[in-house]
Amino acid sequence: MRTGPEVAARVAAEQLRALPGDPEPLAFDIDWAGPVEHELPDEPAVQAACGIMHVHGRAAGRPQRLGVDYASTLAGVLAAQGVLAASLARARGAWFTSVRTSVAEAALLSVQQYLAVATADDDWAEHWQSGGRPPFTSRDGVRFELEVLHAEGWLRFWAELGAESGAVADGWWPFQQRFATAAANLPEALHRAVREVDYDTVVSVAALAGVSVLPVRDDPVPPAEAPACTFRALPGTARFAERRGVAPLDGIVVVESTRRIQGPLAGHLLRMLGAEVIRVEPPGGDAMRGVAPMSGDCSARFRALNDGKRAVELDVKSASGRRELCELVADADAFVHNWAPGKAAQLGLDxxxxxxxAPGLVYAWSSGWEPLRWPDPPLGTDFLVQAHSGLAAAVQPAGEPSAPSLMTLTDVLGGAVSAMGVLAALLHRQRTGEGVRVDSSLFSSAGVLPRPPRRPVLDQPLRTSDGFAVLSGTAPEQLAAILGVAPEAVAERIRERPSGFWSAELSAADVVVTPVCTDLRELAADPRFAAVLGRGTHVFPLAPWEFS
Known part of the structure; x- marks a missing residue:
């Protein structure tokens, strides 16, 4: 079995060992750049070139490095998916022998929504500003994250705390849109309102308003270990004919009823592997279809995760809608949803x-907090999970306060983990005929990311005369010697010249200079990325696997 970058290869191997289905010992190959024609020697270079530093740094107003090997971890999950998909195809009569992916392709997949927004074909401009972002800090020094999905709860929470009504109104849009923009410039009056009360008061007011609050942990290590996915056998035996095709999942049918990012991304990955994905939406269609900016006749963000799926509108709250859903599932191989806890049982669709x-069905639930149990569970959304899981500490450098990245890290990784679990369950089903229930969550996916026991001191990108750059291949003291300056003067020296100058100047010393992407439209137009990006009414990453 071939390996690639250490973290990516280790994540792939660990997940394959932990998953059922007895995947075949196929070769997987993970490299840094893959088909991207860019010298990318390490994780910081990939984060710089592929837009992660740009998106993660929006809230701060400048590119910033993530303190975890996020792109490498996602590449490891993609490699595990590829091995599982190829093993499933082999069990169904195909003859794949190896799979390849790259850290750069994983990075592009992680920013695909932001890329779609930046390259949409309407005249809507990205509305995001740095500064003012959560977390909030109470009078007794507790830093906390807040989540609420409806304006009524937002208004009541801040009214109870005595915040200025104008600031409350002005803050709702940037707060609501932070999942889309990776920034949240909230009025200072809101931060001031919570600084005037203790955290216990915040918790009480939040409970009355239907708002979720959680402290931001300073320990980067998760508070509890959880497997990425859990599996449970279901009654019944599958009946299926042998199917053969070019794509690994050709002939596989997946029904999904999902929203936001985590669930739709799971279906998106399965579709890119060749499955037919039938998306169940409420009457009138998913409300996200109309959210600006538009890409053709549909939201760019929605299209980034749902293009290529077949949409069916039905009301699962009605008896007739539930019957229609059961008819769809009866002819499917898998059902995927990310409904709120208890909703499936309430609807009789567990x-x-x-x-x-559908005997032998693979049934996958992507939640927020499984397997954690809460007396009164908070909303299971990305930034609350980052806060509680320690990821908010791990992504920020030592010496800075813990804060979740406003790039949707666990939503994307959670969708990828869910798809991986579905693939393992499909492989087990193919070998045994047994149906399988697969549970995964944002919290369990956060645990897949390797964490240092202490928060790292991060080398952040250096400002040049025309932007920012990451320098790979040398220690700070060595770089100072090469430049002929004292270590504390390196940043000032680098700032004197453009990134291109330093790339040529330092190449002889085996220092790789990677300019930091600060505009996703420029990335989309860069010919070095042409082999991995598709183009329509917006730009999108192509499938990140090659099978042979």
Whole structure:
């Protein structure tokens, strides 16, 4: 089995060992750049070139490095997906022998929504400003994250705390849109309102308003270990004919009822592997379809995760809608949802219910907090999970306060982990005929990311005369000697010249200079990325696997 970058290869191997289905010992190959024609020697260079530093740094107003090997970890999960998909295809009669992916392609997948927004074909401009972002700090020094999905709860929470009504109104849009923009410039009056009360008061007011709050942990290590996915056998035995095709999942049918990012991304990855994905939406269609900016006749953000799926509108709250869903699932191989806890059982659409109409079904639930149990569970959303899981500490450098990245890290990784679990369950089903329930969550996916025991001191990108750059291949003291300056003068010296100058000047010393992407439209137009990006009414990453 071939390996690539250490973290990516280790994540792939660990996940494959932990998953059922007995995947075949196929070769997987992970490299840094893959088809991207760019010298990318390490994780910081990939984060710089592929837009991660730009998106993660929006809230601060300048590119910033993530303190975890996020792109490498996602590449490891993609490699595990590839091995599982190829093993499934082999069990169904195909003859794949190896799979390849890259850290750069994983990085592009992680920013695909932001890339779609930046390259949409309407005249809507990105509305984001740095500064003012959560977390909030109470009078007794507790830093906390806040989540609320509806304006009524937002208004009541801040009214109870006595915040200025104008600031409350002005803050709702940037707060609501932070998932889309990776920034949240909230009025200072909101921060001031919570600084005037203790955290216990915040918790009480939040409970009355239907708002979730959680402290931001300073320890980067997760508070509890959880497997990426858990699996449970379902009753019944699958009946399926042998299917053969070019794509690994050719002939596989997946029904999904999902929203936001985590669930739709799971279906998106399965579709890119060749599955037919039928997306169940409420009557009138998913409300996200109309959210600006538009790409053709649909939201760019929605299209980034849902293009290529077949949409079916039905009301699962009605008896007729539930019957229609059961009819769809009866002819499918897998059902994927990320409904709120308890909703599936309330509707009579839980795993045991659907396995009766579709024996051998793979049933996948992507949640926020599984397997954690809360007396009164908070909303299971990205930034709360980052706060509680320690990821908010791990992504920020030592010496700075813990804060979640406003790039949706666990939503993307959670969708990838869910798809990986579905693939493992499909492979097990193919070998045994048994149906499988797969549970995963944002919290369990956060645990896949390797964490240092202490928060790292991060080398951040250096400002040049025309932007920012990451320098790889040398220690700071060596770089100072090469430049002929004292170590404390390196940053000032680098700032004197453009990134291109330093790339040529330092190449003889085996220092790789990677300019930091600060405009996703420029990345989309860069010919070095042409082999991995598709183009329509917006630009999108192509499937990140090559099978042979």
């Amino acid at each position: 795993a045991e219910d659907l396995s009766r109409v």
